[in-house]
Amino acid sequence: MSKGLTKLLSALCFALLFATVGATYTGGGPSRAATTQPADAQKPKEANQTTISLPWHMYRHYPADFSKWDAAALGFNGWDSEVRQLDLSRTCLALMHFPDRGLTPDSEWGPDCQNPAYLGTVEWVPRTMDVVTFRMPRLIQAARDAGMLVAHVGMGKRFDTDAPIWDKCVKEAGDPPLPDEDVIEGKPAWKAQHTRDVFDLPRQNPPDVPPHKFTLPEELIPQGDDIIALHPWQLHRLLKNRGIDHIIYTGWALNWCLWFSPCGMADMGRKGYVCSAVRGGCVAIENKESAVGELNLEYALWKTSTMFGYVFELHELTHALREHAAKSASSEQ
Numbered sequence: 441m442s443k444g445l446t447k448l449l450s451a452l453c454f455a456l457l458f459a460t461v462g463a464t465y466t467g468g469g470p471s472r473a474a475t476t477q478p479a480d481a482q483k484p485k486e487a488n489q490t491t492i493s494l495p496w497h498m499y500r501h502y503p504a505d506f507s508k509w510d511a512a513a514l515g516f517n518g519w520d521s522e523v524r525q526l527d528l529s530r531t532c533l534a535l536m537h538f539p540d541r542g543l544t545p546d547s548e549w550g551p552d553c554q555n556p557a558y559l560g561t562v563e564w565v566p567r568t569m570d571v572v573t574f575r576m577p578r579l580i581q582a583a584r585d586a587g588m589l590v591a592h593v594g595m596g597k598r599f600d601t602d603a604p605i606w607d608k609c610v611k612e613a614g615d616p617p618l619p620d621e622d623v624i625e626g627k628p629a630w631k632a633q634h635t636r637d638v639f640d641l642p643r644q645n646p647p648d649v650p651p652h653k654f655t656l657p658e659e660l661i662p663q664g665d666d667i668i669a670l671h672p673w674q675l676h677r678l679l680k681n682r683g684i685d686h687i688i689y690t691g692w693a694l695n696w697c698l699w700f701s702p703c704g705m706a707d708m709g710r711k712g713y714v715c716s717a718v719r720g721g722c723v724a725i726e727n728k729e730s731a732v733g734e735l736n737l738e739y740a741l742w743k744t745s746t747m748f749g750y751v752f753e754l755h756e757l758t759h760a761l762r763e764h765a766a767k768s769a770s771s772e773q
Contacts, residue, residue: 564725576721
C-alpha cells in the first residue's frame with residue numbers, strides 16, 4: 441500500500457473517531473447540538489400564581505482594571521440589577537433579632553433612657569427604632585397578604601401569644617441531631633474577658649431606672665402561619681417541609697447576627713439556601729470610623745451580594761408583594 445493511501449485512510453479513521461466522540465459526549469460542557477432548543481423552549485416561562493416580578497440587585501465584582509495595578513477593583517462594574525421572577529412559594533421573609541432594648545418611639549435616646557448602661561455601648565438603637573417602627577411593619581404585612589412565609593429565626597418563644605406557633609414548630613421539627621462533641625467544654629473564660637475589653641459589659645443600670653417589658657409592633661409578633669426557629673436544624677426542617685430554598689433576611693445586625701448567629705446566612709448557606717437581604721430592612725453595627733455614612737452597612741450589603749445571595753430594596757419588594765396580593769384578591773372575586 442502506498443504511503444499516500446495510508447495517510448488518507450488514517451485521516452479518515454481519525455475523522456470518524458472524532459465524529460463519534462462528538463455525537464456521544466456527555467461531559468461537563470454541552471455540545472453545540474445540545475444547546476439548540478425549539479423556539480418555544482427558549483421563551484421565558486410565564487409567571488405562575490405564586491411569582492412576583494421585581495429588581496434583584498447584585499454587585500458585579502468584575503472586571504479588574506489591570507492598568508490600575510493595586511487598585512484594579514476600580515474597574516469593577518459595581519452595583520447592578522435585573523428584573524426577575526421571585527417565586528413566593530419557595531421564598532420566606534426572615535425576621536432575625538429585632539430588638540427594642542427598652543425603647544419605644546416616645547422614649548429618649550440618652551443617659552436618661554430606660555436602659556442606659558446597656559445602651560452606652562449599643563449605638564445602633566436609633567436606626568433600629570426607625571426600621572422596626574416605620575419600615576418593617578409595612579413589608580411584613582405585605583408579605584403575609586401575598587401568601588409569603590414569614591419566619592422568626594434565631595429566637596424561641598418571647599411572647600405569650602407565641603406559644604401555639606412555637607409548640608407546633610417544635611413538634612414538627614422533631615428531635616435535635618446529636619451535638620458536636622469536638623468543642624471546648626464549658627464556657628471559655630476568655631469570652632467574658634473579651635466582652636469586657638471590647639464592650640465594657642456587663643454594667644449595672646442606675647437604681648432608679650424604670651422597669652421595662654419587651655415589646656414590638658404587632659406586625660413583628662408571630663401570628664397565623666408564621667414559623668419560629670431557634671436552631672439551624674429546626675429552621676432547615678421547617679423550610680424543607682414547605683419547599684423553601686430562598687431566605688430573605690431582615691433584622692439586626694447584618695454584619696453580625698444575620699451572618700454568623702445560629703440560623704444566619706453562614707449556617708443556612710452551607711445547607712444550600714440562597715440567602716439574601718433587604719436594604720432598608722437591616723441594620724449594621726457601626727464603629728467610630730464607619731458611623732458617618734453607615735459604611736459598615738454598605739460593606740455588609742456588598743458582602744451579602746458577593747458571598748450569600750442578592751439584595752432587595754424594601755420599597756420595591758413591598759410594592760411587588762402588594763401588587764401580587766391585590767391581583768390575587770381581584771381574581772378571587
